[in-house]
Structure formats: C-alpha cells, structure tokens
Amino acid sequence: MIIDCHGHYTTTPPGVEAYRNAQKQLLNTNPDHFFEKGDVDVSDDEIRDSIIHNQLKIQQERGTDLTIFSPRASWMGHHIGNASTSKAWTEQQNDLIHRVCELFPNNFAPVCQLPQSKGTDLKISIDELERCVLERGFIGCNLNPDPSGGYWSDARLGDRYWYPFYEKIAELDVPAMIHVSGACHHSLDTTSSYYLGADTTAFTQLMFSDVFKDFPSLKIIIPHGGGAVPYHWGRFRGIAQDKGLGDLELLVLNNIFFDTCVYHQDGIDLLLEVIPTKNILFASEMIGAVRGIDPRSGHHYDDTKRYIDKNQRLSEEQRLMIFEQNAQRIFSRLSI
Amino acid sequence: MIIDCHGHYTTTPPGVEAYRNAQKQLLNTNPDHFFEKGDVDVSDDEIRDSIIHNQLKIQQERGTDLTIFSPRASWMGHHIGNASTSKAWTEQQNDLIHRVCELFPNNFAPVCQLPQSKGTDLKISIDELERCVLERGFIGCNLNPDPSGGYWSDARLGDRYWYPFYEKIAELDVPAMIHVSGACHHSLDTTSSYYLGADTTAFTQLMFSDVFKDFPSLKIIIPHGGGAVPYHWGRFRGIAQDKGLGDLELLVLNNIFFDTCVYHQDGIDLLLEVIPTKNILFASEMIGAVRGIDPRSGHHYDDTKRYIDKNQRLSEEQRLMIFEQNAQRIFSRLSI
Numbered sequence: 318m319i320i321d322c323h324g325h326y327t328t329t330p331p332g333v334e335a336y337r338n339a340q341k342q343l344l345n346t347n348p349d350h351f352f353e354k355g356d357v358d359v360s361d362d363e364i365r366d367s368i369i370h371n372q373l374k375i376q377q378e379r380g381t382d383l384t385i386f387s388p389r390a391s392w393m394g395h396h397i398g399n400a401s402t403s404k405a406w407t408e409q410q411n412d413l414i415h416r417v418c419e420l421f422p423n424n425f426a427p428v429c430q431l432p433q434s435k436g437t438d439l440k441i442s443i444d445e446l447e448r449c450v451l452e453r454g455f456i457g458c459n460l461n462p463d464p465s466g467g468y469w470s471d472a473r474l475g476d477r478y479w480y481p482f483y484e485k486i487a488e489l490d491v492p493a494m495i496h497v498s499g500a501c502h503h504s505l506d507t508t509s510s511y512y513l514g515a516d517t518t519a520f521t522q523l524m525f526s527d528v529f530k531d532f533p534s535l536k537i538i539i540p541h542g543g544g545a546v547p548y549h550w551g552r553f554r555g556i557a558q559d560k561g562l563g564d565l566e567l568l569v570l571n572n573i574f575f576d577t578c579v580y581h582q583d584g585i586d587l588l589l590e591v592i593p594t595k596n597i598l599f600a601s602e603m604i605g606a607v608r609g610i611d612p613r614s615g616h617h618y619d620d621t622k623r624y625i626d627k628n629q630r631l632s633e634e635q636r637l638m639i640f641e642q643n644a645q646r647i648f649s650r651l652s653i
Numbered sequence: 654m655i656i657d658c659h660g661h662y663t664t665t666p667p668g669v670e671a672y673r674n675a676q677k678q679l680l681n682t683n684p685d686h687f688f689e690k691g692d693v694d695v696s697d698d699e700i701r702d703s704i705i706h707n708q709l710k711i712q713q714e715r716g717t718d719l720t721i722f723s724p725r726a727s728w729m730g731h732h733i734g735n736a737s738t739s740k741a742w743t744e745q746q747n748d749l750i751h752r753v754c755e756l757f758p759n760n761f762a763p764v765c766q767l768p769q770s771k772g773t774d775l776k777i778s779i780d781e782l783e784r785c786v787l788e789r790g791f792i793g794c795n796l797n798p799d800p801s802g803g804y805w806s807d808a809r810l811g812d813r814y815w816y817p818f819y820e821k822i823a824e825l826d827v828p829a830m831i832h833v834s835g836a837c838h839h840s841l842d843t844t845s846s847y848y849l850g851a852d853t854t855a856f857t858q859l860m861f862s863d864v865f866k867d868f869p870s871l872k873i874i875i876p877h878g879g880g881a882v883p884y885h886w887g888r889f890r891g892i893a894q895d896k897g898l899g900d901l902e903l904l905v906l907n908n909i910f911f912d913t914c915v916y917h918q919d920g921i922d923l924l925l926e927v928i929p930t931k932n933i934l935f936a937s938e939m940i941g942a943v944r945g946i947d948p949r950s951g952h953h954y955d956d957t958k959r960y961i962d963k964n965q966r967l968s969e970e971q972r973l974m975i976f977e978q979n980a981q982r983i984f985s986r987l988s989i
Contacts, residue, residue, distance in 0.1 A: 551917025
C-alpha cells in the first residue's frame, strides 16, 4: 500500500471560494465583524466530481493508494480577518475534508487545518482539533508557525505559547505538519521562498528549543523535503555541535520527519541518502504547487513516486517504510 | 590555483569591535547621532597576527591559494543606527579589508560591504563601491537584500529601487554576492534559517523579475550553495514553467552563480550534479558559520575542498572551472 501523506483539497467546487469571498467582503466593511459558521453551498456530487477527475484520477494513474488529505494550505489565510473569521472558515474547510473522506474512505484520510489567528491564544485551535479528531476521525493537523502570513509576528515554535497545543497533540497522539499559508508579505512568494523558508525556519526554531525534551512523544512533519535542511545537513549538524547541543540526529530525529515533496531525482536521492529512512514519509503534494510536466522526463514534476522508485540505493524494506510503514506508525490513528 | 570566493574577516583585532561598540553607545543616547568616520585603533601587526594564525594558516593547511575576502557578514548590521552609522562603519570595515589585502596580496583579494541602511537610497552605497573599486582595487561587493535584518521592509530585488546600483556594478563589471547580515528578527537565526532563507528569497525575487533582461551582463552570486534552490531545482524549474517564464536555466543562469558553502559530501554532490559547472564557484566561508570538526569524517565541516575533491563525477576540466576559472571570469578585475 502506498500512502501519500501530503495532499491538499486544491480543487474545491466554486461554493467554497464564494463562501470565502463573502467573508472578505464583510471584512472590507468591518474588520471586526463577528462571523457565524453559516453554510457552504457545495453538493456531494460536486465534491465527487472535483475529486474523481483530479486527485483520485492521478492517484490511480500513478499507482498510489491513499492520500492523507487536508484543506488547501495557501487558502488557510490565518492573517485574514479576526479570530471568528478563521474559526468559521476553518470549520467549513475541515467539514469539506470530512465529506471527501466519507465519500472516498479507501482513498483519503483526513487532516485538519486550525483556526489560528495571529496574536490570539490557541484555545480555539485546540477545540477544533478535538472536534476533528475525537468526533470526526481526523488523524493529524497542519500547524501554521506564522499565522501572520510572512511577518512572523507570533512566538517562535519553542515558546511556551505553543505548549498547550503540543500537550494536546501529544495526548491525542496525532502528528502536526508544520505548514504556512499564502504569503502576504511583499518580499515572499508563497510556494517557493515562503514555503521553503518557513520549513527551514520551523526546523531551526525547534532544533534550538526544549520542545522535544518537554514533549518526547511529539511527532512533527516538516514538508517540502524539509526546506533547505537536508541539503545543508552538514551545516545544521555543525551548528548543533558548535552550540553544544550535541548530535543533531539524537536531538531532533525522534520527533521530526520529512516528506518527499522534492520535485527532481537528485533532490530525492539526497534526501534518501542523508536522512534516516525511518524519518521519511512519501508525499507529492498533488495537486499543488507545481502542475506541469518536466520536458526532461516526460512526467509531472510532482510525480515523486517515480523518483523513489528510481533511486538506486534503497532496499525493498526501506521503500516499504517510506511508502507505508512510517506513515502508519506516525499517523497512529490511521486505520486501514 | 585554488580561489575561495567567499571568506569574511571574522577574526578582527579588538579595536574593531571597540569602534562598533562606541557607535552603539552613542546610538543609545541619540539614535540620530551623526557619525564621522574617525579612527579604528588596529595596528598592522595585529592584522598580520589575526590573519597568519587563522585564515592564512587554514588556507595553507587545506591547500587553497587565494581567498576573496570581505568584512564579517553578520557584523554589517545595516539595521543598526542611521545612514551615517552605516557609512562610517562600512568605510572602516572596507579599509581593514584593504589593509589585509595589501599585507597579503598573494592570498587575499578584496570585496567590500556597502553602507546600506534601511529605507535610504543607494547613492551612498554607489559612492562607496566606486571608492573601493576605482581607488582601492576591490573586485566585488556584498549586497544585502534585507538591510532591516529580517523584517524585509525594503523593496524586492526586482524593484527599480535597486536599479541604479545594478547599473553601477554592470558598468564597473564587478559581481555582487547577495548576503544578509545578522538577524534582529526574533523568528530567525543568523547563520541557519536567515542566511539560507535569504538566499532562497533573493533567488526567487530575481527569478520573478526583469533584472537580467534589463541588465544582461549582471553577475550575481548566491552564497551557501544557493540556500534551498539546487535541492529544489525541480520545483523552481516547474514553477518557472507553470508561470510561463520558460526554461529556468535560460532565465537565470547567465547571471546567477552559486558558491560551494555546503558542508557535507551529499550536499556538494547534489550541487555539482544539478547546477551547470560554469555556474559554480569554489568557496568555504572559512572562518565562518561552522567551526567544528565533523566526527564522521575527522575534518572540518567547512573544508569544502575535500568534498569537491572526493566527488566522483567531475572531470579535471570541471574541477579547474570550479576552483579557478569561473572565479577569474566572474571577478574580472581579479589580477593574479
């Protein structure tokens, strides 16, 4: 069985964008508008269509089996509006993921976004996490380390600000993928400099923190192949050593995992070589940041299964870990 | 001949820090204090000592010949004080580099920092560049894409704000290494998330700009192995293609070059495999961000020459390009 641990619902029916646009219009006239959840006008048939002709079709073409599926990351938009904006939007987005997974229980497993909002405490996010995990069978969450959309105005991931949330995900035994949303800072571009920079920043903040001492069972996934981290593994190992933090691998690799959203053979080969196999989860982020076909290979850039298949060094046991066993271990609530 | 294109004067005698501390004290009482250049109390003997027992010693131990040498990057501190603070400090720092290169003309070639200061125009930087290049034989400069120290409050590198500077470096035919300074933003750590994130951000801003159309002869070096870029070369190629920008390599590789400050074998192997040899410049950033010895290899993490020597795929012609010929071509004012 092949489990893709990183897919977003990027092909939502038009009613979803209409709901969000209505929120934005209300915010235009009153930034403090208090949002009720309301309704999203999307039928089951529309959801079926949006999945069958997109993610499910590509799953089948590529020979993968199950996608761990969450709302579109660039649309989480935690910087938009106020706490009630984010709460209503997030509940709707998570409900849609739940519907997808109810309609296609063999192909998709649900991961939630969180109703974060810059400068607010995480109580609302904890409540939504519990609703999703305990009432609706979600198996993980996406945690945004920068709800300000590129300004990084909130606390570092090592700060006590995040501790109630860490406590809850440890208690529920669900992993958190650290994933920013769309950039609203002029210097950044969402799917390139912002995503990759945020992955590297999140890793660094955690490496320099006591989070894993304080929560030894925490499971954190850094997406997009870990940003710059595996490519600069020697730099990070050396920095940890110079700062007296000891062996980087002992420091973080009981708790941090990297996905395989790296869109060329040499990048995947490096990831597989440098990072222990137990810390790597298969993922493609399909349909996501890069949608084209690489003229050099004749295949989609984001068809990451091909790169893993073609890697010369992996044993079959290692491939099994990356494609299936690691995901089953880390997403312990996944029942397949 | 082996040319290391990226070294900083990180071992300055105590008079340098004393000068900077005196500036900071004056700023504490008056942020608008107007600084005169004044004097740095450092003797030639102190400079000799600081180099002979450090960078020169390591050059000789590692078998490299010439370091392209600039002021300590993390001390540029363009966010500190006002425009006159930065002007006085920068002139002093560049004068010190000039003195090092006069004392050791066979081992060091000078590159200047710039008196940037957030929110000010680049006229002062252009003047200092001309002083350094035309009067003192400097062969390049370090351009800070974020003088705010992590807030990225200035314009993107594609903005017209930077054009007078690009025009001047094109006219003088000197390359610019894009290098941030110390991070003052709480979310960032200078030599890890900030440096690597800034490299990726700078690349992305340039890739999405018209800079190389408008200045086809511009030579830009992205340090630290290009941040996350070569590891994610497929992602960047795919994003360029999806956005209708065409072939990424045609788009940027006439103008952008990467150094080899990647501190492990697998990282260097990826860089050498993915990026055309003509775009790679040997560098170690010695003595810099990582000073320890890798217990796995028994050698310094930043002894990047070893990784290039050990790479299995390079021909001798390619090694010669990386170690020498590319630097001579790009630093066209280098006379050796």
